[in-house]
Amino acid sequence: MTIAVTTPTGRVGSRVLRMLLQAGVRPRVLVRDPARLDTAVRERVDVRQGDLTDGAFVREAVAGARSVFWVDPTPHTDAEPVATSRRTAAPVADAAREGDIARLALLSSIGAEKRHGVGHIDGLAGIEEDFDATGADVLHLRCGYFFTNLAMEAGSLAQGVLSTTADLDAPLAWVDPRDIGDVAAARLLNEEWKGRVVQAVHGPEDLSFRRVAEILTGVLGRTVRAEAVADDDVRGALRAAGLPEGAVEGIVGMMAGTRDLVREQPRDVVTTTPTTLAEWAYAHLRPIVPGSA
Structure with missing residues (x-):
């Protein structure tokens, strides 16, 4: 059983890799810089060095794998993020269509x-x-809002502000990327599922941004308030930072487009994962927010 893992040094991919190694699997990893892998890890994986945006490299690197775990590497700053995402994944789809891959996650x-x-x-x-x-x-893993997105707000949190374009009181699924990695690895190791499977990964509970601010108040030892920001204000800030228009709309549209979302998968025992926001924030956010008590 050969399992190919993309972005093996990323938040989710690194966890998938660790779980597969602990299960006794020797994964194939597609990585731009093998030096970013821990030395002990490099000795236990089949390294294919290259760039995921290089279609020829990807097509060759995944050939013959039983399963491929695909993480879109397209940055949100890309001028045409939607088109680039589909184009980058095309070689993987081609390999599956031609019978060189049996399963895609x-x-x-x-x-x-x-x-x-x-x-x-x-x-x-x-x-x-x-x-x-x-x-x-x-397999499509439909994941909630990453806890790790809060790390990008460390400076604002130091000032006691958590800003968002979301409805401050609307509940959202929040999840630890490590838990997503656990679910992905479990699915990759399970040979029983067939056909098209959609599995949501919702984290332990739905949280509004106002509730997130309350939790962070306790974790950081300072009052944090949730503050609503208009879509156009975010657009202006992104344009001022020099982002192309396609990137601006790609970023703003992610939150704007989910405001009225009715999730396809309900929260249940399969979609709920264990790590709470408070647990994650104590371990990973508190150390990087200046002045945390």
């Missing part, structure tokens, strides 16, 4: 079920459709 997102109108997430929706059309067994 995609790191997708809540909101992909809408198919259109969700910013950069539309790219993941397109990859889902492209993978579905291959005839391979396909």
